Amino acid sequence: MERLDKILTERGFGSRKEVQKLIRSGAVTVNGETCKKPDTKLDLQKDDVTASGRAVGADKYIYIMMNKPAGVVSATQDNRDKTVIDILPAEYKRPGLFPAGRLDKDTEGLLIITNDGDFAHKMLSPSKKVYKQYEAELDGEITDDIIRAFKEGIVFSDGAKCLPAELRFADEKDKNNAVVKICEGKFHQVKKMFSSCGLRVVHLKRISIGNLYLSSKLTIGSCKLLTKLDIEAIFMGNIH
Ligand code: URA
Numbered sequence: 001m002e003r004l005d006k007i008l009t010e011r012g013f014g015s016r017k018e019v020q021k022l023i024r025s026g027a028v029t030v031n032g033e034t035c036k037k038p039d040t041k042l043d044l045q046k047d048d049v050t051a052s053g054r055a056v057g058a059d060k061y062i063y064i065m066m067n068k069p070a071g072v073v074s075a076t077q078d079n080r081d082k083t084v085i086d087i088l089p090a091e092y093k094r095p096g097l098f099p100a101g102r103l104d105k106d107t108e109g110l111l112i113i114t115n116d117g118d119f120a121h122k123m124l125s126p127s128k129k130v131y132k133q134y135e136a137e138l139d140g141e142i143t144d145d146i147i148r149a150f151k152e153g154i155v156f157s158d159g160a161k162c163l164p165a166e167l168r169f170a171d172e173k174d175k176n177n178a179v180v181k182i183c184e185g186k187f188h189q190v191k192k193m194f195s196s197c198g199l200r201v202v203h204l205k206r207i208s209i210g211n212l213y214l215s216s217k218l219t220i221g222s223c224k225l226l227t228k229l230d231i232e233a234i235f236m237g238n239i240h
Contacts (some may be wrong), residue, residue, distance in 0.1 A: 005056060012091070013051050017115075023036060063113075063225065063231060065218065067110070072087055092225075098120070101120070101123070107206065112226070123235075124185055129183045131182065134190050138194060138200065146177040151166070153210055155198055165181060179207070
């Protein structure tokens, strides 16, 4: 059993103060009756709750797909730059949200924002082999030797060794553009992998995590909620 005001705060209906005001104003119903007491204890598995006419779902976890724009940082707070949390639409905002994994400030594409720590850990742990694919544009041509080096596992100048990675051309006629598939998230990993082969990444975009692909309908900077099937898709592609 949890307090009504806590439940509504966790599900994004406002701060604790705001939801207490909402409840006292008569905008909240419990099992069809108006409930004006913020400290009412209830269980969303059994009790039906609405707030401002919206049903309050039992699931306290939320999973958001963002098409991250360049220029914002993958953090919850930053003194200098806008964060991915700052640019979330108001209807998704709630306490405890964080980006599950980081994309560099200048990297675009698929980013998942959630309040589910266990899920994030599972998705990011290299041992779970959830592959992430990136489209990379390089300042020079990719050679067969570079493809082979990626396959064998790049070793950085500090001795850190990367797991074997797949590198293929998005278009055979264009040797400056490639798709990279990795299951780790070392700091600046893709950029450093190419840089150790003498190439600079001029544009980087993440296009998939597991079998979940960035929706082509999602314009840069916009978001959508993930379904249970989307979440399953993330862990479906991890058998390679
Ligand atoms: N690798 C990078 O170098 N940058 C990213 O943002 C993601 C992967």
